Amino acid sequence: MKKVKVGFLGSGFIASVHGSILQEDERVEITGVADIVLDNARKLADSLEGNVQAVETLEELIALGVDTVYVTTPNTTHVGPVVKCLEADLNVFSEKPMAVTEEGAERIREAAKGSKGVYNLGMNRRYASTHKKVKEWIEGGALNPHLGQFKLNRGELLKPAWTADSNKTGGFLYETTIHQIDLLPYFFGPVKTIRCEARQNISDNEFDDFAVLVTFENGGIATLVSSAHSGWSFPFETIEIYGKYSTATTAELETVRLSPGLKQQMIAEDYTQVPFYEKGGYVEEDRLFIDALINNTAPPVDVEDAYQLTMLINAIYESAGTGEEIDFASRIKALKKA
Ligand SMILES: NC(=O)c1ccc[n+]([C@@H]2O[C@H](COP(=O)([O-])OP(=O)(O)OC[C@H]3O[C@@H](n4cnc5c(N)ncnc54)[C@H](O)[C@@H]3O)[C@@H](O)[C@H]2O)c1
Missing domain, CATH: 3.40.50.720 (NAD(P)-binding Rossmann-like Domain)
Structure with a gap:
């Protein structure tokens, strides 16, 4: 071979x-x-x-x-x-x-x-054990996402020191929040509009607190909150998605729960003891990438997917700067026509 x-x-x-x-x-x-x-x-x-x-x-x-x-x-x-x-x-x-x-x-x-x-972008969170469960519940019809509440914080931008330098990171959204931003369309489908309020509270060179409101083409709504200076108060990474009488909840990359309906038993999975490489999704993203090279199939996160993620992050920064809502769906339509 x-x-x-x-x-x-x-x-x-x-x-x-x-x-x-x-x-x-x-x-x-x-x-x-x-x-x-x-x-x-x-x-x-x-x-x-x-x-x-x-x-x-x-x-x-x-x-x-x-x-x-x-x-x-x-x-x-x-x-x-x-x-x-x-x-x-x-x-x-x-x-x-x-x-x-x-x-x-x-x-x-x-x-x-x-x-x-072949180009592939490493977005390991898609293959995190907790997030794969949520995706499975959505695709299997156990959870029809209407409303979402996403959070991804950092404790500080002190260690290592370069994390405080937006010239090196590209900005906090590109450094840390990118993982959660990628999951918004991954769970809800195409984004329709973006509106962001951001503040520069602790940092001396960039926005470090974000509150983002996202609507989706399927009618869904989600909020994303991301702070760069929350002091490592756990859980700093959570997702809650609400369906019809149902809720999926993740905490860090450790636990995931589904409350599938009224008077039904909850489903709960705990990956605390699963090795970091595996529960973090790294093993699967590497396997899928090598599969794509060997079988000539599409890579897990291809160049268009990666490009649209960059557009989405830019749109959030743009809205933070202007205070305006952004019609993101029209930008994607224009991109596809070009
Ligand atoms: N997906 C994830 O969970 C995840 C986690 C950590 C880091 N990352 C990403 O991986 C990348 C690397 O992060 P890291 O934590 O491994 O950083 P790191 O500082 O541990 O390692 C970076 C290495 O690159 C070398 N380097 C710097 N500039 C170079 C250049 N121009 N050419 C060749 N080598 C160069 C440095 O000497 C260093 O050895 C970053 O883009 C980061 O965002 C992703």
């Missing part, structure tokens, strides 16, 4: 997560690791099984003969290398965010159109 030859660009925390998962997949050979800090590349390469080379640049990584690159560098450094890889007809798994501007996302979208390589 011809193996998928994977290289990593960026060898920090998330590269080690994907590396540990992929080395267990017999369809994959991890060929090399590149990092501007060669010592970091060496550390990750040494921790992985097999003959994994450590290099400094993307060019050296490509020269090792990889056919697939995981781009796992900081947020604002994704676009250039992703475009370069796609132009070289390599497959790309990009960590979030796709880009931190629509222009950046557009460059990737254009590069993907002309490439034989």
Whole structure:
């Protein structure tokens, strides 16, 4: 069997997560690791099984003969290398965010159109055990989502220090809230309108408190609250979705409950003891990506999906700035016509 030859660009925390998962997949050979800090590349390469080379640049990584690159560098450094890889007809798994501007996302979208390589954005929350249950209940008809209440907070933007620098993160929504924003259309379907109020309360360079009101084309409504300075008061990540006499509730990526109807028994699942890589959705997103490469099927979060997520985040920032409601559905229609 011809193996998928994977290289990593960026060898920090998330590269080690994907590396540990992929080395267990017999369809994959991890060929090399590149990092501007060669010592970091060496550390990750040494921790992985097999003959994994450590290099400094993307060019050296490509020269090792990889056919697939995981781009796992900081947020604002994704676009250039992703475009370069796609132009070289390599497959790309990009960590979030796709880009931190629509222009950046557009460059990737254009590069993907002309490439034989496959693009995928890593949105692991879709495959988190808790969230898969909610999706299953919605798709199976046990829960028809009418109203949702989403929350994703951070305790602080102090550790590491760069999380407070929007030039490095692209902004708090791109750094943290992106995970919950992606789940809005994932659970409710296409977004119709966006309205956001945001404040700069603690941060000295960006909005750090958000209250977002979202309507959906199916008539659903959801609110999303996201604070960057809540002091690690748990649970900091929750979803509640209300259907007809029914509610699905998640707390962190640990527990999920469904109250399916009046006078019915609740269903509750607890993933506390499931390993982090698995309950966090990382194992499944990697498997689905490699499946797509081997079977020539669509990747889990393709370039259009990723592009629309970037548009959605931009629309939230735009509404925060102008105070206006945004007709997001019209933007998507215009995009499809273009
Ligand atoms: N999906 C998730 O749950 C999740 C979790 C953590 C991080 N992430 C994303 O993964 C990316 C990396 O985050 P991390 O926590 O692993 O960061 P990290 O700081 O642990 O690692 C980043 C590595 O990239 C290297 N690097 C920086 N600029 C580079 C460049 N231009 N070329 C090559 N190497 C470069 C650094 O030296 C470092 O070793 C970020 O985009 C982040 O948003 C996603």
